[in-house]
Amino acid sequence: MTVLELKDVWFGYGPEAVIRGVTLSVGAGETVALLGPNGAGKTTLTKLMVALLHPSRGDVLVAGVSTRGQAPEDVADRAAYAFQHADQQLFATTVQEEVAFGPRQLGRTPAETADHASAALDMVGLSSRRETHPYDLPPAERKLVALAAALAQQPKLLVLDEPTQGLDRTAKNRVTGVVHRFAEKGGAVIAVTHDLGFVAETLERAVVMDRGAITADEPARGLVAASRAVTARVSVALRLSGTPVKMAEVVQAIRAMSA
Ligand SMILES: Nc1ncnc2c1ncn2[C@@H]1O[C@H](COP(=O)(O)OP(=O)(O)O)[C@@H](O)[C@H]1O
Ligand SMILES: [Mg+2]
Numbered sequence: 001m002t003v004l005e006l007k008d009v010w011f012g013y014g015p016e017a018v019i020r021g022v023t024l025s026v027g028a029g030e031t032v033a034l035l036g037p038n039g040a041g042k043t044t045l046t047k048l049m050v051a052l053l054h055p056s057r058g059d060v061l062v063a064g065v066s067t068r069g070q071a072p073e074d075v076a077d078r079a080a081y082a083f084q085h086a087d088q089q090l091f092a093t094t095v096q097e098e099v100a101f102g103p104r105q106l107g108r109t110p111a112e113t114a115d116h117a118s119a120a121l122d123m124v125g126l127s128s129r130r131e132t133h134p135y136d137l138p139p140a141e142r143k144l145v146a147l148a149a150a151l152a153q154q155p156k157l158l159v160l161d162e163p164t165q166g167l168d169r170t171a172k173n174r175v176t177g178v179v180h181r182f183a184e185k186g187g188a189v190i191a192v193t194h195d196l197g198f199v200a201e202t203l204e205r206a207v208v209m210d211r212g213a214i215t216a217d218e219p220a221r222g223l224v225a226a227s228r229a230v231t232a233r234v235s236v237a238l239r240l241s242g243t244p245v246k247m248a249e250v251v252q253a254i255r256a257m258s259a
Contacts, residue, residue, distance in 0.1 A: 001028045002064070003156045003188035004049060004079075009058035011048060018044055020212040021058070028156070031179055031189045033199045033220055036209035042192045043084070045209065046159045049190065050081045063156050077106050080150035084161035084192075086142040095121070095137070095145050096130040102153040120151035123181065125174050140171045147178060158182055160191040164198045176202045200224040 004026040011019040018041050026032055034042050047053040048060050051067040051074065060067045063078040072081075080102070083089040092098040099120050103113040121127045124144040129137065134145050143166065150158060158179075164172045179189050179202050193199060199206065199220050206223040208216035216223070238253045 001186075002026070003028055003030075003062070004190070005059075005061040005064075006045075006048070007059045007061070009045075009048060009055045009060060011044060011053060011055050013044075017056075018212050019048065019055075022209075022212070022214055024207065024214065024217075026157070026188045026190065028186045028188060029183050030205060031183050031203045032191070032205045032207055033203040034190055034192045034207050034209065035194075035199070035223075036215075040209040041212040042209055043161055046081065046161055046190065046192055049157065049159050050079045051075045052081070073105065076102065076153055076155070078155055079157040079159060080153040080155040081159045082143075082146045082150045082161065082163060084165065086139070086146040089146045089149070090134045090142060093133055094130065095126060095132050095134055095148075098134055098145055099148045099152045102149055106153060116152045116154055117148075120148040123151055123178050124148045140167045143167060144171060144174060147175065151178065151182070156187055158187055158189045160189065160193075162193055162195075163191055164193065164195045172198060179203070196224050196227055 002025055004024070006022050006024040009019055009022045010017050022045060034045065036042055044053065048055060048067075049062065051070045051072045054067060062075050065075075065078070067075060090098055092101060096117060100113050100117040103116040108116065118127070121130065124147055126141065126144055126148060129141070134142055137145065143163070147160070147163065163175050167175065176198070179191070183189055189203070191203060203220050206216070206218055206220040207214055208223075240253055
């Protein structure tokens with residue numbers, strides 16, 4: 001089953017197009033990394049997937065239904081979005097309220113709402129924090145609350161913007177677990193990320209964007225391996241010591257050389 005279909009999608013905030021003819025199909029159970037440099041259009045594309053934005057040309061179909069004329073709440077039963085910055089998303093005074101909001105808005109019964117909220121909090125490992133004010137949690141856990149709120153909508157498509165940013169190892173492992181379980185149950189996941197370690201551990205397919213268009217779409221494993229090989233070769237050439245060498249160190253060394 002196709003969960004997400006983009007058909008020759010174009011979009012611009014002003015006269016200039018920042019999404020230029022993107023065609024993409026994502027099936028049930030697929031986990032996709034959306035990669036690319038800053039300004040490539042990744043966040044814009046994810047907002048088009050959940051009807052926060054609408055194409056100027058082309059079509060976005062979520063579980064077979066076009067987002068044309070639909071508001072985010074109209075697609076919320078099929079697609080859920082976890083923002084890059086959880087603080088832009090969280091508004092309730094308890095974790096429980098935050099996570100129960102989605103299913104309640106979707107018209108679930110109180111029993112279903114309680115069920116979906118519990119299951120979601122369980123998945124991110126925050127069941128013991130139900131009564132806590134989200135802002136009394138450390139930032140990493142606030143991000144997990146935002147993820148749980150998306151899960152509680154029980155969507156077919158889970159869209160995550162930089163889901164591991166600012167997370168420690170333990171919290172990252174939880175996100176990886178959530179993605180795997182969600183996909184096993186037939187959901188599709190699209191994650192914008194710069195975290196290649198997370199991609200390698202968690203996601204199967206890598207879609208690369210540049211200047212509003214898709215420039216590569218391939219198994220994540222090959223792409224991560226190629227990127228590591230390049231990083232390793234460059235770090236040898238730059239005589240960087242220590243393993244593993246991080247991309248950031250390579251960038252820093254290149255900057256130092258060209259300064
Ligand atoms: N709200 C906005 N208004 C105008 N231009 C925007 C807005 N958001 C993003 N852009 C522009 O759209 C392009 C794509 O941005 P974005 O989707 O945020 O890329 P990415 O997430 O890959 O960094 C960039 O040129 C950016 O400056
Ligand atoms: Mg972005």
